[in-house]
Amino acid sequence: MAENKMFCFQCQETAKGTGCTIQGVCGKKADTSRWQDLLLGVTRGIGAIADALRSAGVATDRKVGDYIVESLFITITNANFDDQAILNKVDEGVALKKELLALAAANGVALPDYQEVKWSGEKADYEAEGYRTGVMRTENEDLRSLKELTVLGLKGMAAYYEHAARLDKRNDEIIAFIEKALSVVSDPDADMDTLLNTVLETGKYGVDVMALLDGANTSAYGNPELxxxxxxxxxxxxxxxxxxxxxxxxxxxxxxxxxxxxxxxxxxxxxxxxxxxxxxxxxxxxxxxxxxxxxxxxxxxxxxxxxxxxxxxxxxxxxxxxxxxxxxxxxxxxxxxxxxxxxxxxxxxxxxxxxxxxTCQPPTAIEQGEIVGGFAHAQVFALADKVVEAVKTGAIRKFIVMSGCDGRQKSRNYYTEFAEQLPKDTVILTSGCAKFKYNKLNLGDINGIPRVLDAGQCNDSYSWAVVALKLKEIFGANDINELPIEFNIAWYEQKAVIVLLALLHLGIKNIHIGPTLPAFVSPGVLNVLVENFGLGGITTVEEDLKKMVG
CATH class of the missing domain: 3.40.50.2030 (Rossmann fold)
Incomplete structure (x- = not known):
């Protein structure tokens, strides 16, 4: 790849559905992309060294995990466009890496022979290393796809972990997994089975980190309420x-x-x-x-x-x-x-x-009225008798989980039209900013239960997993996929990726994602996801309504 170009395909709006190579659709410049790639390379190196130290029984300071989490978060789509701030984080990482290398040498710990570990961190080499360490460093597209699927899941995981840590809720097992996963994706010889297992394990820790954040938020601020x-x-x-x-x-x-x-x-x-x-x-x-x-x-x-x-x-x-x-x-x-x-x-x-x-004027009104939310798992459980009765009597035929992200593309109007055309005996379960496509529509209620139940932020998709598992228990279902719940998820960035991997870990199948399938999922990897999980895209509102609701 020419050195004057970037390559980024981590968000749904990536150019031509394949990758941004001149400037990000998000507004990210090529230089910013290169420094983010460099930061990710430094972070992978730190993760690989920390994993080797941990495996050898050598403890590292909490600042290592904190650095990894913040660096991953900085590279999420639309988070940080400030080149100097990113380069400052690279400098911090180079210094931290040297500390870890010294710790490994002092304890006789053998380190993996990865470029990310060996790179000296000289400032004169920043630009060249930024080019080398980008997405395209892995030539095989299926191996690259699995590595990037893991890394993008880790970015979402890091975002949720940072919020929990700011409320003094931490989990060393999650940090240990992130370090291990960074080491795996740094390994140029990692095979398909190893990488696929790491992707699936990322989903397991995705569930754990969302549970951690849910506990942090509710212990600090109480359970969300209607x-x-x-x-x-x-x-x-x-x-x-x-x-x-x-x-x-x-x-x-x-x-x-x-x-x-x-x-x-x-x-x-x-x-x-x-x-x-x-x-x-x-x-x-x-x-x-x-x-x-x-x-x-x-x-x-x-x-x-x-x-x-x-x-x-x-x-x-x-x-x-x-x-x-x-x-x-x-x-x-x-x-x-x-x-x-x-x-x-x-x-x-x-x-x-x-x-x-x-010194400023009050806000100018752009709309008026109210919207209703607060239906995280505790509030839904408070309505459990009503919900179960409505399902048993047929008043509620199906729940449609429409969580995820909103975005600029006109194709996302699909989600507004889908919500409008859903039969009146269905309930939308939502979280994340995807809800803005339909949370101001007048869709009514079913026996006093609003037809749009908003659990909260993207991480609160965890609530729908908890609710689904509870319904499985109540109805005595053998499989979560026997429940009257369909998943029609809109995605944009990396927090939606960790939510998807978490749902797959929980055994939820036949999830639809849109408005397009991710560019970072190669045809070979997509086949694996389709065969094992029934993962699919969206088509037209009419066809998808027939498929999901009948």
């Missing part, structure tokens, strides 16, 4: 907070209380309204806007500061009126935007953002 969320605006100036990190919105709510500044959620932060310990703040006014891809228009009318806690950044137009009032934190970053760092205790100072908000 909640009506305002989508209009108030009269005070506001701060808009986007992304996924609940610890960040908690700190922002604490610091804005009594200041006369309101807080609004955006995109994947909408489910913050469902948690009792967050919804108690009266100045958490509502949710502003829709899914991430509409942010250019919606940020322009919001008028106040915007805080990105995670990915889902769309690079602004050069003349955007909001460019001077956007802030990032955690793994997110964009050149020219201010970055908020945590202190040693994990506390962030949002005072500058609050002061700027006070």
């Amino acid at each position: 909640t009506k969320v305002n989508i209009g605006v108030g009269r005070n100036p506001g701060i808009l907070i986007s992304g996924h990190d609940l610890r960040d919105i908690e700190q922002l709510l604490e610091q804005t209380e009594g200041t006369g500044v309101d807080v609004y959620t955006h995109g994947e932060m909408l489910p913050a309204h469902y948690y009792p310990q967050l919804k108690k703040y009266k100045h958490l006014v509502g949710n502003y806007g829709n899914a991430w891809w509409k942010q250019k228009e919606e940020f322009a009318t919001f008028n106040g500061p915007i805080v990105f806690t995670t990915n889902c950044i769309v690079p602004p137009a050069p003349n955007a009126n909001y460019a001077d009032r956007v802030y990032t934190t955690n793994a997110a970053g964009f050149p020219g935007w201010k970055h908020v760092k945590a202190d040693a205790d994990g506390r962030k100072d949002f005072s500058a953002i609050i002061e700027q908000a006070k």
